[in-house]
Amino acid sequence: MGRNLKERSNTVGYFSWVDRIDSNIYCRVIERLYIPFNKSKYGGYARLVQDNAPPHISKKTKEKLREWKVDTLDWPPESPDLNPIELIWGHMKNEIRKKGPRTLSELKKAIVDYWQHLTPEVCTKYIEGIKARLRQVVQQKGGNIIEGRRRTLDENDT
Secondary structure (H helix, E strand, O other): OOEEOOOOOOOOOEEOOOOOOOHHHHHHHHHHHHHHHHHHHHOOOOOEEOOOOHHHHOHHHHHHHHHHOOOEEOOOOOOHHHOHHHHHHHHHHHHHHHHOOOOHHHHHHHHHHHHHHOOHHHHHHHHHOHHHHHHHHHHOOOOOOOOOOOOOHHHOOO
């Protein structure tokens, strides 16, 4: 499934090259990686944060999460500006662009290098920054703060 990139205590997680994650792959990741991690680190009390990607909201995934008794945190649609992993992906893309990989092999190496050097401290920084981002979203009246757009009347909840 995935392989641990480094056997060290401050490695963030697992990594695997796949073209596309579907519900089957996503459920395997939850079962093999998330559930054991949650139990060992948080006694099973952590909540899984998911956005509204198709594998996250599929019927199969919902059924499996219920079966495994995995608690999830509801996440607003169209809100990558509030999702720490999206912020990390953005940072990774910027760092890799600076290296200017010219081949697929160079690109994969740059991705692996970035992932290997991503520490829990960096992830924590992104998570802690969410409070300030939430304030910005309120000031934007619910708009996306990265794009700088406000919600329109037809986007309001009814």
